Amino acid sequence: MALRTAGSVLLVFLWSVTVVLGQNVWSVTYTKKSICALKGSTVELHCSYTYPSGTVTTTLWFTESGTGKEPKDLGQDPEYAGRLECHGDQKNCHTLRITDLRESDSAEYKFRLLTDQTGGKYIGSPGVTLSVTDVVLEMDPTSVSERENVTLICRTKCTLDPITAYSWYKNGQPIPNSNTSSPVYSLFSVSSEDTGRYSCAVEGHEDLPSAEETLTVTYGPRNTSVSVSPSGEIMEGSSVTLTCSSESNPPVDKYTWYKKNVTSPKASGQSYSITNIISEDRGEYYCEAENTIASNNSTALMIIIAEKQTSVLTAAVGIIVVVLGVILASCLSGFMWFRKKASKSTFDTRHTADDGQGDSSAVYVNISGMAMTPAAAQTVATFDQEQDEDVQPTVEQAAEEDPSVLYSTVNKPRTKKT
Ligand SMILES: *[C@@H]1O[C@H](CO)[C@@H](O)[C@H](O)[C@H]1NC(C)=O
Ligand SMILES: *[C@@H]1O[C@H](CO)[C@@H](O)[C@H](O)[C@H]1NC(C)=O
Ligand SMILES: *[C@@H]1O[C@H](CO)[C@@H](O)[C@H](O)[C@H]1NC(C)=O
Ligand SMILES: *[C@@H]1O[C@H](CO)[C@@H](O)[C@H](O)[C@H]1NC(C)=O
Ligand SMILES: *[C@@H]1O[C@H](CO)[C@@H](O)[C@H](O)[C@H]1NC(C)=O
Numbered sequence: 198m199a200l201r202t203a204g205s206v207l208l209v210f211l212w213s214v215t216v217v218l219g220q221n222v223w224s225v226t227y228t229k230k231s232i233c234a235l236k237g238s239t240v241e242l243h244c245s246y247t248y249p250s251g252t253v254t255t256t257l258w259f260t261e262s263g264t265g266k267e268p269k270d271l272g273q274d275p276e277y278a279g280r281l282e283c284h285g286d287q288k289n290c291h292t293l294r295i296t297d298l299r300e301s302d303s304a305e306y307k308f309r310l311l312t313d314q315t316g317g318k319y320i321g322s323p324g325v326t327l328s329v330t331d332v333v334l335e336m337d338p339t340s341v342s343e344r345e346n347v348t349l350i351c352r353t354k355c356t357l358d359p360i361t362a363y364s365w366y367k368n369g370q371p372i373p374n375s376n377t378s379s380p381v382y383s384l385f386s387v388s389s390e391d392t393g394r395y396s397c398a399v400e401g402h403e404d405l406p407s408a409e410e411t412l413t414v415t416y417g418p419r420n421t422s423v424s425v426s427p428s429g430e431i432m433e434g435s436s437v438t439l440t441c442s443s444e445s446n447p448p449v450d451k452y453t454w455y456k457k458n459v460t461s462p463k464a465s466g467q468s469y470s471i472t473n474i475i476s477e478d479r480g481e482y483y484c485e486a487e488n489t490i491a492s493n494n495s496t497a498l499m500i501i502i503a504e505k506q507t508s509v510l511t512a513a514v515g516i517i518v519v520v521l522g523v524i525l526a527s528c529l530s531g532f533m534w535f536r537k538k539a540s541k542s543t544f545d546t547r548h549t550a551d552d553g554q555g556d557s558s559a560v561y562v563n564i565s566g567m568a569m570t571p572a573a574a575q576t577v578a579t580f581d582q583e584q585d586e587d588v589q590p591t592v593e594q595a596a597e598e599d600p601s602v603l604y605s606t607v608n609k610p611r612t613k614k615t
């Protein structure tokens with residue numbers, strides 16, 4: 198080892214001596230035989246040369262030595278316009294600086310010199326091999342489920358020298374404490390927060406980071422919840438819309454609605470509308486959100502239905518109107534003649550206030566006769582359903598929950614009539 202080192206020193210020494218002594222030989226010595234540089238960066242090609250005699254008239258760098266063709270000075274090449282700087286004096290460009298490197302600059306660069314002597318021209322060959330590379334972030338995989346691992350690799354096509362560290366970025370910001378000495382960076386057990394655009398850079402070239410690569414973290418629905426609209430007290434006969442919301446990636450593709458203690462699903466779709474609420478609709482509702490990863494159920498939302506007090510009030514208002522009508526009619530014509538007519542009007546008015554239906558005297562008669570038993574209430578419900586769907590829930594509810602409600606609705610007008 199020591200011997201080899203000593204030998205090298207000796208060789209260098211002898212070569213130096215040759216240079217000093219031997220101005221009579223052609224030589225071009227490049228400081229680096231190959232250079233790997235980043236796209237967009239600046240590189241310097243440097244050489245030293247000797248020549249036999251005379252004076253140097255021209256020096257130039259070129260990349261192609263066409264057979265028989267005169268090498269073309271890079272300085273004349275429009276591809277390099279504005280990107281070349283020579284260091285040395287005007288005639289002696291022995292350091293060539295190329296800025297804003299392009300991948301197309303990758304080539305073998307040679308130095309040529311001409312002297313004023315006959316046949317005084319020389320090309321230093323082989324030249325300098327320049328490789329221009331960009332930084333590429335490889336991500337594997339790019340779409341991943343939560344809790345899995347992702348590997349990022351920062352690659353260049355050639356080996357930049359020297360690279361001692363890599364830095365890593367997410368959404369354009371450095372990832373704290375992420376510098377690595379190897380080109381590999383791992384994300385262990387990713388979560389949705391790891392979703393983002395990643396890039397990397399090599400030390401000293403942080404201004405030339407790789408293109409961004411996007412990591413997508415997929416996960417099943419969560420934070421599934423039910424909201425109700427309109428909020429506040431839910432009256433019988435009114436309508437509400439339940440909406441299921443959930444966070445997931447990819448988005449939820451299926452919503453299913455359930456009511457507790459009811460095995461079969463009530464509905465599907467993100468929103469579930471319950472129209473003409475009846476007391477049977479009371480209960481706990483929840484939704485199931487499902488995407489390609491998993492499904493998740495919301496917590497249940499209790500729906501309480503307020504009984505429809507307004508029907509009694511409406512009836513009362515109807516009664517008052519009828520009373521006034523009766524009084525007016527009585528004044529205009531004979532009281533006895535109008536009494537019978539007025540009873541029918543009483544019913545009609547009430548019913549109109551309730552549901553807008555007309556000729557309902559038959560219904561009324563039925564109710565009058567049977568309203569004392571739950572079975573009768575059931576009959577009424579059935580009948581009303583045929584008549585007008587809008588009224589049906591109210592009556593049916595009353596029948597099942599509390600027959601007295603039905604009586605209050607139905608009997609009031611009769612009470613008035615008598
Ligand atoms: C993620 O990496 C850790 C540590 O190397 C390993 O224990 C775990 O099994 C990996 N998880 C998966 C899903 O590959
Ligand atoms: C990480 O690398 C960047 C860029 O090279 C540097 O500015 C920073 O100081 C480094 N951080 C650590 C902790 O080494
Ligand atoms: C699913 O929903 C329940 C609440 O119903 C919740 O406690 C649970 O954490 C959810 N599961 C997932 C994987 O998000
Ligand atoms: C969603 O659930 C997560 C836990 O799974 C919780 O940390 C987060 O605060 C919830 N977000 C909302 C908007 O409720
Ligand atoms: C569902 O059924 C269980 C058991 O039968 C009962 O304890 C619970 O109160 C019921 N829940 C509802 C909302 O009806």
Ligand SMILES: *[C@@H]1O[C@H](CO)[C@@H](O)[C@H](O)[C@H]1NC(C)=O
Nearest residue numbers: 455460484485491492493494
């Ligand atoms: C959600 O509820 C439905 C109906 O009760 C049930 O079949 C399903 O397994 C539940 N899903 C989850 C993830 O718990």
